[in-house]
Amino acid sequence: MTGVDIGSARAPTLAERLGIDRSVAIAFGCILLILAGGAMYSREFLSPEYLLQQLQVGAFLGIIASGAMMVILLGHIDLSIPWVVTLGAMMATAMVGWGGAAGVWLCIPFGVFCGAVIGVLNGLGVAYLRLPSMIFTLGMNAVVQGLMVLHTGGFAPLDQATEAMHFIAVQRSLFGIPNALFVWALVGCFVIYVLKRTAFGRAVYAVGNRESAAYLSGVNTNRVLIGCFAFSGAMAAFAGVLLAGYSNKAYQNMGDAYLLPAIAAVVLGGTNILGGRGNYLGTIAGVILITLLQSILSVMQMPEAGRQVIYGCVIIGMLLIYGRSAKARS
């Protein structure tokens, strides 16, 4: 809603300016609720150290969700995220070996670049072949998986992360704030700028609402599709690079745990999964919500079975509160 009604006559209120609609407010409310619940279990949950730690872990998910959100705003979905994350990590770590001295500098851009290439391929398939993104990105995921198995020879690669990757993923340089958080903030500002201040961003919402209308209004819809998929691929790969820095190595299946949380975070943040509606503030709320939920359930030593059930029920429950589609019939 907030994304599209640029033509309204009255001046936007502060809440509207910031993009706070009902779903975003409820999502932030739920974060406070979870924190309050956690605090009853242990005071530790409110300590700045714990919260910073969570934000650092959430930054990886946040970067992936930024890309996923751009694609979901189009009314598409990117299911190639898991192996593109792995691709980013493996290509970046491998670049060190290939490039020698230059490779140490080139590794991070190269990892992101590889992800963007896969994203462009996804975009080409969706834009020019007109295939449903769900099935095309799924196939692409399988292809990337095949490439990575071939690359590693079927074993866990011994490629180590570089100093720089470790630095931006783990260390804290300013006021004890994790560097990963700054990276997420940069990505977030970029997304907000693109969505709010550029013609491209407006076109993203337009294509998400009705692609044929956007096309007839002179928007190069194929360029928008390819651009968003490329961004999604690049961000997934970038998160993979950071994750490699975080755990000091790249390994197979490292991206598997990120697809569903990323989509859930975007949707919990109020972005319509059919496209055309949503704002980045909601995605931030969704990412923090998912990260806190996962963390608190594991701190409470809830067995994996219970965690999955609660995780699923919370998503359904929250969406039943504010994510329901209109009852409009005729």
Next chain:
Amino acid sequence: MTSSGVRRGALGNWRFWLAHNSGVLTAAVLFLAMFTLYISNHSAGLTPAVATTAANKAVLLALVAMAQTLPVLTRGLDLSVGMVFVMANCIASVIVVGTVGEGMLGILAVLAIGALAGFINGAIVVWGRLQPIITTLATGAVYYGISLFVRPGPGGDVQSDIADLLTGQVFDVIPAALVVLLVVVLVVWIPYRRSVLGRAAYAVGSNEQAAYMSGVPVQRAKLLAYTLAGLLASIAGLMLTFNTYSGEASAPIAGSYTLNSIAAVVIGGTSLFGGWGSAIGSIFGAFVLRTIEDLLFVFDLPPLWQPLFQGVVLLIAVSLGAYRILRVRNRLELFS
């Protein structure tokens, strides 16, 4: 619709029938060609044992793909089919034990649980008015949690008489799994396809608002589609248990079956935009996918290349649907 058209006896209708079933026929021909290639390169040839092994593997995916077809026809999607499949496997490995009678009761219970899981999906989609993708993503997590709760580690057992009967051969020739699949088609799919709610599912998939305005029972059609999807996925879960004699709450297995089921549905000629296709096509789509794996095996491809080859074949197979861009007369038709 089509079969009644043929029955009416108008000979000119075969052309219509062919056009209507082209997706199914393409998948069937593709499968027959690939399977012939596989058998002619297999050292043992087409023996009952070879056929049974291939059938036992392929029928699992075929059943899950059938399950996926029903929500897809209503323009929905069920990302939890793999999880229901695994949940049925885990529960079956606990309760389908003991005597044959107890085993049968256990089977009924598993089927009921599967149908209930599907009904919950449908209820949230219909009454909760949430999008199918995100609904089934979340319920899938819940069903996986239940699987883990029932079977924290791999193991369990299954009533061996029933298992041997359903995974062996009928008259020492025909793979029993194929008979199970045929029975499912005859007892579940055909009656569903001909029922009012089955037709309603197609109408909903084509144009939900038009269907609603025409008095089609939209809500009941969707509920039934998701419920039957749960039921079919749990039949597949039972068959998995009979094959492996154990249960395992494995997220990778669930994920790969969910994703392959979507691919099988597409290869079988069903439109992901709803309203067009059939579960029969999905069966052949599943067979095609499974035969690809077998082909890689008989042609002795280096194991490292197999995942890449499989991925490329999958991508090409789903890209075949792009032929429709050659037929559009107006660019606006592309934006469906």
